[in-house]
Amino acid sequence: MSAAPSGPHAPSAPSAPREEAVAPLIELRDVWKTYGHDESEVHALAGASLHIDDGEFVAVMGASGSGKSTCLNVLGCLDQPTGGQYLFRGVDVGKLNADQLALLRRSYLGFVFQGFNLLARTSAVENVELPLIYRRVGHAERRRRAMKALDEVGLASRATHTPAELSGGQQQRVAIARAIVTDPQMLLADEPTGNLDSARKADIMNLLVELNRKRQITIVMVTHESDMAEYATRIVHFHDGKVDSDRRVER
Amino acid sequence: MIWATLLMALREIRRNTMRSILTTLGIVIGVGSVIAMVTLGRGATAKITAEISNMGTNLLIVMPGSDRRGPTSASAPPLKIDDVKAIEREVSAVDKVAPTASRAALIVYGNKNWNTGVTGSNNEFFTVRRYAIERGASFSDAQLLSGAPVCVLGATVRKELFGQGDPLGAAIRVGAVSCTVVGVLASKGMSTFGSDQDDFLVMPLAAFQRRVAGNYDIGAVFVSATSDKLTTKAKQQIEALMRERRRIAPGQLNDFRVQDMKEISDTLGSVTGALTALLGGIAAVSLLVGGIGIMNIMLVSVTERTREIGVRLAIGARGGEVLLQFLVEAITLSTLGGMLGIVFGLAISYVATRALKMPFMVLPDIVVIAFAFSATVGVAFGFLPARKASRLNPIDALRHE
Known part of the structure; x- marks a missing residue:
């Protein structure tokens, strides 16, 4: 973890990797996420518990409103649970403030969205460089690592193209390159194939499987398509804000 | 970052x-x-x-009234001819002294009339204010002394009353007084602020006081110092003299002003x-x-x-x-x-x-x-x-x- 932040501004998380043998990567303990008050109360998560180890490729499935997206947001430290505990490498995320959460995301997490969310009118390589800017990586090093990541997703030749000049599948590859350029411990993907045709879907899934196998990046992917879930090593079903079923996939 | x-x-x-x-x-x-x-x-x-500095940096203007607001300005007595004579006599740094008094009056010639400013002064006025006589002459000593009803016209007044005609020797009426034109001034044109510097006429001071104003007050005295360098000295001398003549106790504010061009600018x-x-x-x-x-x-x-x-x-x-x-x-x-x-x-x-x-x-x-x-x-x-x-x-x- 050469890229781990240091100094007084870093969250307590950076000390975690040394405890790797002890603390699991992800542990959700009876997590609740409640919106609204009293009668209009909605429980997006209602006592969800989940344990994810390093190197897993977890597909999170469930009907809309089952809490799968909320779960991903909580795992990604974009949202704080209203009850229960979320331990990331043994660190209680619920006790971190907004800046510490940002540093945790910056240091250990990568995100891939359904809508790609690339910066418009900005070249692919500049998009991939973006997380490195916030990590204070120097310009030359930034460019080198961004090109390496683009090469990994097979788009090195399109580095100077803007999103408008790329197909949907290519845009999602750029987004994946942006997510892995920081060598994250965990990649969170929210319906990464949702906006793509079937041939591109397979491309993206194969790329994720490869990243999971070769680079040992833990992947948590939300999807509603069961054939996409089959690429994962483990499928977790959500129902009414709780984990309904949890099974290993044989590959 | x-x-x-x-x-x-x-x-x-x-x-x-x-x-x-x-x-x-x-x-x-x-x-x-x-x-x-x-x-x-x-x-x-x-x-x-x-x-303004073109007008002459050695020019000083003496006026009654304080330049600060206060009780003195309302009650400040006007200047008199004795004050002017005292300045001429006692202030060494002074070259020329032109006492002036002015008021607005209606001028009539034939079937034309014109509202303008009438100034009573002496021949030094033309020098100090840098007016040149274009036609005719300035006042004679006799005219000045006796207060003869004569006048020198500004270029605008001449144009308004006489057009292209010759004004010299004509009798015009200034207010209620009949007055003979003896000279015409060369035009100075508009001032920087858009006022016409030629829209006035000049009479001998004595004639103005006796026949037009009806009193012996003097509104302002234009003074030129003997040289630019002596302007400040002349100003100080005049101030000292006027304080003495107007019996202003030490520590009291002046009830008159001596402005130099720098002050005006x-x-x-x-x-x-x-x-x-x-x-x-x-x-x-x-x-x-x-x-x-x-x-x-x-x-x-x-x-x-x-x-x-x-x-x-x-x-x-x-x-x-x-x-x-x-x-x-x-x-x-x-x-x-x-x-x-x-x-x-x-x-x-x-x-x-x-x-x-x-x-x-x-x-x-x-x-x-x-x-x-x-x-x-x-x-x-x-x-x-x-x-x-x-x-x-x-x-x-x-x-x-």
């Missing part, structure tokens, strides 16, 4: 070239008009000051200065409006780029870093606008000063102030949108359509 943020802001501005130009336009016009107004104002001041300078400040202030309002324009665009930009902000937050940008980015964008826009405005304002004032035959002076202070102000506008009006952006919840921002 600041450097990376600045590059990011510049890229963002380049990405939206047209919008950036329109946003900046408000600041360009604001800064440009502030600079143009102030530069033109100072040019006008310089021109006026130059014209200072007074006028403060008037044009106030005018410049007023115009500059109006222009500053447009700068403010320009700032609000930047705020408006930045707020729109925050809404438009909500998803982008969400992505930045998701990949680990802290709220403070997003705030810095938007703030730097706003400041960059406003300072770019400020620089363009400086060029634009100086160009306008260069053209205008050439057209108005005024000196063109680049004032570094106002350029610096306008630039600093435009940067401040960027900070002030960029802060609100930037804070809005930095406080977005990452999930809400990502979901924003």
Whole structure:
């Protein structure tokens, strides 16, 4: 973890990797996420518990409103649970403030969205460089690592193209390159194939499987398509804000 | 990080070239008009000051009444001919002395009449005020002594009453007095302030006092010092003499004024200065409006780029870093606008000063102030949108359509 932040501004998380043998990567303990008050109360998560180890490729499935997206947001430290505990490498995320959460995301997490969310009118390589800017990586090093990541997703030749000049599948590859350029411990993907045709879907899934196998990046992917879930090593079903079923996939 | 943020802001501005130009336009016009107004104002001041010193830096004017507001000004006694004689006799640094008294009167010749100013004085008046006799002559000693009803016409009065005709020797009526024209002055034209310097006539002081004014008061005494260098000395001597003659106890304020040209130009300078400040202030309002324009665009930009902000937050940008980015964008826009405005304002004032035959002076202070102000506008009006952006919840921002 050469890229781990240091100094007084870093969250307590950076000390975690040394405890790797002890603390699991992800542990959700009876997590609740409640919106609204009293009668209009909605429980997006209602006592969800989940344990994810390093190197897993977890597909999170469930009907809309089952809490799968909320779960991903909580795992990604974009949202704080209203009850229960979320331990990331043994660190209680619920006790971190907004800046510490940002540093945790910056240091250990990568995100891939359904809508790609690339910066418009900005070249692919500049998009991939973006997380490195916030990590204070120097310009030359930034460019080198961004090109390496683009090469990994097979788009090195399109580095100077803007999103408008790329197909949907290519845009999602750029987004994946942006997510892995920081060598994250965990990649969170929210319906990464949702906006793509079937041939591109397979491309993206194969790329994720490869990243999971070769680079040992833990992947948590939300999807509603069961054939996409089959690429994962483990499928977790959500129902009414709780984990309904949890099974290993044989590959 | 600041450097990376600045590059990011510049890229963002380049990405939206047209919008950036329109946003900046408000600041360009604001800064440009502030600079143009102030530069033109100072040019006008310089021109006026130059014209006044042209009138002669050795000229002094003695008038009754204090230049400060207070009980003395109301009760200040007028000057009398004895005061004038005392100045002539006792002040060594004085060259020429021209006592004057004036009032407005209706002048009639044949079927024409004209309202103008009538001044009673002596021949020194023409020298001290730099009027030349174009036709005829100034007053003779006998006319001055006896208070003969004669007059010398200003060029405008001659034109109004006589047209192309010859006024010399004609009898005109000044108020209720019949008066013979003995001379005509050469035209001096308009003063800097647009008043006609030729619209008056001059009579011997004694004639004016006895026949027109009906009293022996003297309104103002024009005095020329023997040299420019002795102006201050002459002023001090006259003040000392007048205090003695008017029995002003030590420590009491003067109930008369001795103005020199420098003082007058200072007074006028403060008037044009106030005018410049007023115009500059109006222009500053447009700068403010320009700032609000930047705020408006930045707020729109925050809404438009909500998803982008969400992505930045998701990949680990802290709220403070997003705030810095938007703030730097706003400041960059406003300072770019400020620089363009400086060029634009100086160009306008260069053209205008050439057209108005005024000196063109680049004032570094106002350029610096306008630039600093435009940067401040960027900070002030960029802060609100930037804070809005930095406080977005990452999930809400990502979901924003």
